[in-house]
Amino acid sequence: MATVSIVMGSDSDMPVMAKAVEVLEQFGIDYEIRIISAHREPDIFVEYAKTAKDRGVKCIIAGAGKAAHLPGMCAAVFEGPVIGIPMKTSDLGGVDSLYSIVQMPTGVPVATVAINGGANAGILAVKMLAMNDVALAAKMHNFIVEQKESVEAKDSKLQNEGYKAFL
Numbered sequence: 001m002a003t004v005s006i007v008m009g010s011d012s013d014m015p016v017m018a019k020a021v022e023v024l025e026q027f028g029i030d031y032e033i034r035i036i037s038a039h040r041e042p043d044i045f046v047e048y049a050k051t052a053k054d055r056g057v058k059c060i061i062a063g064a065g066k067a068a069h070l071p072g073m074c075a076a077v078f079e080g081p082v083i084g085i086p087m088k089t090s091d092l093g094g095v096d097s098l099y100s101i102v103q104m105p106t107g108v109p110v111a112t113v114a115i116n117g118g119a120n121a122g123i124l125a126v127k128m129l130a131m132n133d134v135a136l137a138a139k140m141h142n143f144i145v146e147q148k149e150s151v152e153a154k155d156s157k158l159q160n161e162g163y164k165a166f167l
């Protein structure tokens with residue numbers, strides 16, 4: 001059973017989607033990963049989204065670029081939370097993807113992360129799952145503490161060695 005489903009519109013999205021996968025693996029979350037185009041193969045897309053709940057999926061992470069309808073259509077069919085990742089594009093820089101994903105009509109939300117925000121999509125999914133999982137919440141707490149300590153260490157280095165140590 002897959003707790004999180006990761007889906008992207010094209011294999012060209014993989015470098016960004018891989019960042020979400022890395023986070024899920026870091027936290028030990030079961031996942032499935034698919035390339036499904038809502039535009040190029042709508043029948044397969046609908047079957048995928050309709051059956052996600054039966055596969056045990058609690059949350060979908062969907063990434064797409066350009067006229068990025070995949071995350072919104074996931075939210076239209078799947079009843080659980082959907083996290084959308086807008087891909088940076090060569091023509092419009094990803095603002096096209098961002099607007100396509102974030103501007104959902106009332107009643108059908110997509111929690112949209114930053115352009116190319118694959119890692120944050122994974123972190124947000126883990127935080128959702130951690131609400132009902134004490135062990136996962138403890139792992140997330142450690143992650144947050146480590147992140148804070150990492151920034152503190154950099155500032156300490158700055159104070160001790162000066163800014164040139166970072167160049």
Ligand code: RP5
Pocket residue numbers: 008009010011012013037063064065066068087
């Ligand atoms: C979207 O169109 C995909 O998510 C991708 O970001 C974009 C371009 O797809 P390719 O032409 O690279 O397959 O459906």
